[in-house]
Amino acid sequence: MAVELTENQQLAAINADYEERYGFRDAENYLYKAPKGLNREIVEKISEFKSEPQWMRDFRLKALDHFLSRPQPTWGSPMLAEIDYDDIHYFVRASEKAGRSWDEVPEDVKRTFDRLGIPEAERKFLAGVGAQYESEVVYHQVREDLEKQGVIFIDMDSGLREHEDIVREYFATVIPPNDNKLAALNSAVWSGGSFVYVPEGVHVEMPLQAYFRINTENMGQFERTLIIAEPGSYVHYVEGCTAPTYSSNSLHSAVVELIAKPGARIRYTTVQNWSTNVFNLVTKRAVAHEDATVEWVDCNLGSRLTMKYPSVYLLGERAHGEILSIAFAGKGQHQDAGGKIIHAAPNTTSNIFAKSISKDGGRGSYRGLLEIAKGAHGARSKVVCDALLLDEHSRSDTYPTIRIGEDDVNVGHEATVSKVGEDQLFYLMSHGIPEDEASKLIVNGFIEPITKELPMEYAVEMNRLIELQMEGSIG
Amino acid sequence: MPQVIEVCPVDQLGPGEMRLVEWEDLEIGVFNCGGNLYAIEDRCSHDNGPLAEGEFDAENCTVECPRHGSLFDLKTGKPKSLPAYVPVETYPVIIEDETIKLEVE
Numbered sequence: 417m418a419v420e421l422t423e424n425q426q427l428a429a430i431n432a433d434y435e436e437r438y439g440f441r442d443a444e445n446y447l448y449k450a451p452k453g454l455n456r457e458i459v460e461k462i463s464e465f466k467s468e469p470q471w472m473r474d475f476r477l478k479a480l481d482h483f484l485s486r487p488q489p490t491w492g493s494p495m496l497a498e499i500d501y502d503d504i505h506y507f508v509r510a511s512e513k514a515g516r517s518w519d520e521v522p523e524d525v526k527r528t529f530d531r532l533g534i535p536e537a538e539r540k541f542l543a544g545v546g547a548q549y550e551s552e553v554v555y556h557q558v559r560e561d562l563e564k565q566g567v568i569f570i571d572m573d574s575g576l577r578e579h580e581d582i583v584r585e586y587f588a589t590v591i592p593p594n595d596n597k598l599a600a601l602n603s604a605v606w607s608g609g610s611f612v613y614v615p616e617g618v619h620v621e622m623p624l625q626a627y628f629r630i631n632t633e634n635m636g637q638f639e640r641t642l643i644i645a646e647p648g649s650y651v652h653y654v655e656g657c658t659a660p661t662y663s664s665n666s667l668h669s670a671v672v673e674l675i676a677k678p679g680a681r682i683r684y685t686t687v688q689n690w691s692t693n694v695f696n697l698v699t700k701r702a703v704a705h706e707d708a709t710v711e712w713v714d715c716n717l718g719s720r721l722t723m724k725y726p727s728v729y730l731l732g733e734r735a736h737g738e739i740l741s742i743a744f745a746g747k748g749q750h751q752d753a754g755g756k757i758i759h760a761a762p763n764t765t766s767n768i769f770a771k772s773i774s775k776d777g778g779r780g781s782y783r784g785l786l787e788i789a790k791g792a793h794g795a796r797s798k799v800v801c802d803a804l805l806l807d808e809h810s811r812s813d814t815y816p817t818i819r820i821g822e823d824d825v826n827v828g829h830e831a832t833v834s835k836v837g838e839d840q841l842f843y844l845m846s847h848g849i850p851e852d853e854a855s856k857l858i859v860n861g862f863i864e865p866i867t868k869e870l871p872m873e874y875a876v877e878m879n880r881l882i883e884l885q886m887e888g889s890i891g
Numbered sequence: 892m893p894q895v896i897e898v899c900p901v902d903q904l905g906p907g908e909m910r911l912v913e914w915e916d917l918e919i920g921v922f923n924c925g926g927n928l929y930a931i932e933d934r935c936s937h938d939n940g941p942l943a944e945g946e947f948d949a950e951n952c953t954v955e956c957p958r959h960g961s962l963f964d965l966k967t968g969k970p971k972s973l974p975a976y977v978p979v980e981t982y983p984v985i986i987e988d989e990t991i992k993l994e995v996e
Contacts (some may be wrong), residue, residue, distance in 0.1 A: 482960075589972040594960030650966045701973065729976060861954065 420598065423607055434718075434868055438532070438658035439691055442524050442631050446550070447558060452508040456480065459604050462507050466607075468571055469580065479593035479603030491800055492783075493750045496720040499695055504636040504667055506605045506840040508550035514571050521547075521554050529555070532658065534627050541873060543622035543796050544569040549629050551607040553702070567651075568613035569624050572640050575611025582613060590673035590701050590729075599699045602638045602671040609639030609670065614649040614680075623652040623685070623871055626669075630659035630694065636667045645680035645708075652683040654874065658718070661691040665720065668694055674702035674710055678732060681709040687874055689881060690718040692748060706732030706761075715868050716743045716751050717881050725783055727756035730764035730792075737766040740866045744882065745778030745810070752764045754815075756785040759795040759825075770801040773882075774810035781813040786829075790821040798828040804862050805835050806855070898991040900986075901915050904928070908951040919982060920945070921939040921991060922965050924952040929965040930993050937961055937975035 450458050459480050463473040488496060515521045518535055529535060529547050538545040544558035546569070551569030560571070568579065576583050589789030593603035610626050630637050645651055647854035659666060668690060676682045682702065690696055697717040702710040712726035726835070730735030739755030757766040782801040803812035814831050836858050858881060860867075867875045896914050898921050902923030904910050909922045910961050911933060918933035919925040920943025929952065931948035933943040952965045983994040 592955075592960030592962065592972050592974075593956070594955070595974060596959070703973065729973060731976060758976065 418643045434691065435661060438689065439661040440531070441660035442528055444632060445522070445524060446508055446510055447512065448507070448509040449632070450505055452505055453502045454504070454506050454605065456471050458506055459827065462605060462607060463622050465507075465509065470577065471584065472576065475588070475593065475750040476604050476606075479600045482594045483597060483600035483604055486600060489597060491720050492723045492752050495695075495750055496723075503664075504634055505632060506636050507607060508551055508632055508635060508640070510549045511552065511554045514553045514556045514574060515571050516555075516557055516699070518555060523735055525549050525554050528629060528631070529627070532627065532629070536702075537625065537873065541622060541871070542625050544624040545621055546571060546610050546624075546626040548608045548626065548637075549627070550631060550635060550729040551637065553608045558624070566615040566622060567618060568611065570611055570751065572609040572611045572642065573607065575642070579611070579613070582644070583611065583642070586642060586673070586675060588673075590675065591671050591699050596699060597868070598669045599671055602640060602699070605636070605638050606640035606671065607638055609641040610643070610653070611641070612643040612651060612653060614645045614651045616646040617648045618646075619650040620652070623654045625656070627656045628655065628657040630666055630668065630690075633662045634664055634666060636669070639670045641670065641672045643684070644675045645677060645682050645684055647677045648679040649677075651679045652685065652871075654685040654687075654871065656687045656689065658689050659691045659694050662693050664693065666694045668696045668698070668719075670698045670700075672698070672700040673739035676702065676704045676708035676710050678706040678708060679816060680705075681711075683711040683713065684726075685713040685870060685874065686715060687878060688714075688716045688718055688722065690721050692718065694719045696722040696724065700724065700726040701729070702727065702737075703729045703731050704737055707734045708732060709736040709738070711738040712740070712755065713866065714739070714741045714753065714755070715866070715870075715878060716741075716753050719750065719751075721750045723752045725754045725756050725785075727758070727785075728745075728766065729758045729760060730766065731760050733761045733763055735761060735764045737764075739768045739770070740869055741768075742863050742866050743770075743772040743780050745772065745780040746773045747776035747778060750779045750781070752781040752783055754782045754801075757787070757797065758785075759788040759792040759797065762792055763794040764792060765795070766797045767798045768797075768801070769865060771804070771866060772802075772812060773804045773806065773859060774812050775806035777809040777876075779811040779813070781815065783815040785817045785819075787819045787828065788821055788827065793822055793824050795822070796826040798829045802831070802862070803833040804859065805833065893994050893996045895985065896929065896993055897991060901950065901986060901991055902991050904991060905992070907947070908922050908930070909942055909943060909947050914993075917945070918996070919993060919995070920954070920995050921984065921993065922947060922952075922954065924949050924965060927952075928970050928984040928986070928991060931965060932980040932982075935959075935961060935975055936977040936979050942979065
């Protein structure tokens with residue numbers, strides 16, 4: 417039997433579950449924690465800690481110059497002005513090395529991941545797992561049969577140490593350090609993230625998962641991920657992220673580069689559920705060569721501000737790009753999400769499906785670019801962005817850009833903004849469904865086209881998170 | 892019709908050096924990569940950035956756009972890294988009477 421909650425009880429329920437499930441914090445027991453602020457010395461220290469080759473140290477220092485010389489972006493969100501780059505710890509080391517067994521992970525860190533259910537998920541349905549705690553990866557494991565086929569799934573620091581030639585060939589070719597201020601910052605202080613290499617023709621049937629956890633207050637996490645799928649291969653990479661709730665801000669600024677060679681397919685799924693004191697400013701970009709497919713499935717629920725526009729450059733003929741984006745903006749949140757697709761070759765195809773939900777004064781924005789370059793004859797694309805507003809205090813914006821350089825192409829763009837309508841609610845309630853439940857059903861139906869693309873375990877989690885966000889939304 | 896324009900005397904553009912020349916509404920960067928000369932249009936194909944003003948790596952014969960960091964191969968004009976993906980225009984370099992010249996159209 418459903419228990420009726422008062423409005424105040426319902427409001428109090430928001431995020432209560434986050435605190436318990438994800439918002440807890442551990443005592444700080446670190447091997448090293450850099451003082452706040454960023455300078456040449458900190459960057460050199462990070463590089464020294466990791467015993468990096470000279471070229472990477474030079475790369476970092478050059479990126480630092482780019483970061484310092486670039487102004488803070490003025491577009492996107494006024495919240496950007498709240499970031500104080502001098503009030504952040506840029507490097508925190510929790511463990512000596514990335515363990516290959518959970519027994520090698522420091523006890524308190526292991527307890528955190530146990531609590532988040534990571535080792536259990538690994539046993540049940542994953543082909544490999546990476547777990548990053550603060551600046552570095554503390555655990556990494558990939559199934560033995562995949563390793564035997566030449567699949568590499570390790571943390572980026574180890575990737576650089578053990579596969580320097582491959583890293584040097586591809587690193588920063590998709591996102592150069594000077595691409596934007598945040599990419600420059602990441603390039604200067606990057607630490608952790610995943611290095612994935614899938615040899616020609618190898619299909620990794622189960623997902624590889626990385627889990628990112630920030631524990632320290634005023635922490636900056638700057639992981640760097642590089643995925644290379646050789647011709648005809650397939651891989652699905654999933655990432656999740658959470659942090660304790662603090663009153664002061666943390667910064668997460670990742671750089672993710674994907675390279676899908678001819679005929680390869682990469683799917684990259686994100687369930688972003690940072691606590692609402694985290695600024696999440698991420699650059700994600702992929703290249704798809706001939707007949708390759710890249711799919712970004714990007715779900716943003718948490719963070720204070722997210723600015724993230726995964727992009728796909730369709731460089732080879734018949735390449736396909738797909739971006740599925742869900743953004744949920746609750747109280748005090750701004751989700752500025754979307755995607756970019758660049759058709760740079762003939763007969764390339766793409767879809768962008770973006771859904772945003774705003775409630776309790778939250779702001780959801782869709783920002784997208786669709787470009788069809790000269791010479792991309794026969795390109796086809798469809799862009800659909802839908803926004804759902806749950807109350808009159810919330811806000812939704814759409815900033816679509818479409819550039820078309822050829823005539824013989826097919827481009828569709830649809831956008832809708834809707835409110836949870838009285839008539840929809842009335843219809844469901846007239847069938848005996850309580851108002852809260854009816855509202856959840858409408859939201860779940862709204863995002864279903866995207867959640868159905870998630871692996872089952874994540875779809876269940878996603879629906880649960882959405883329900884949690886919806887608690888008390890009908891007052 | 893192709894036209895030949897003068898850049899400078901050969902001894903005024905040593906290895907590792909770059910010189911910018913203007914012709915009509917075009918700006919062209921001429922680079923000396925270890926004795927070999929290459930010329931590209933001074934306009935990044937991504938965002939019209941002033942390409943020739945970027946960091947010149949004479950050893951690898953590349954230039955990096957100062958605006959968003961795309962790296963271009965000076966020999967071919969092709970980008971070696973995103974966000975640019977379209978090659979920039981290249982121009983044949985001629986040496987005649989100890990003078991560097993470009994063939995433009």
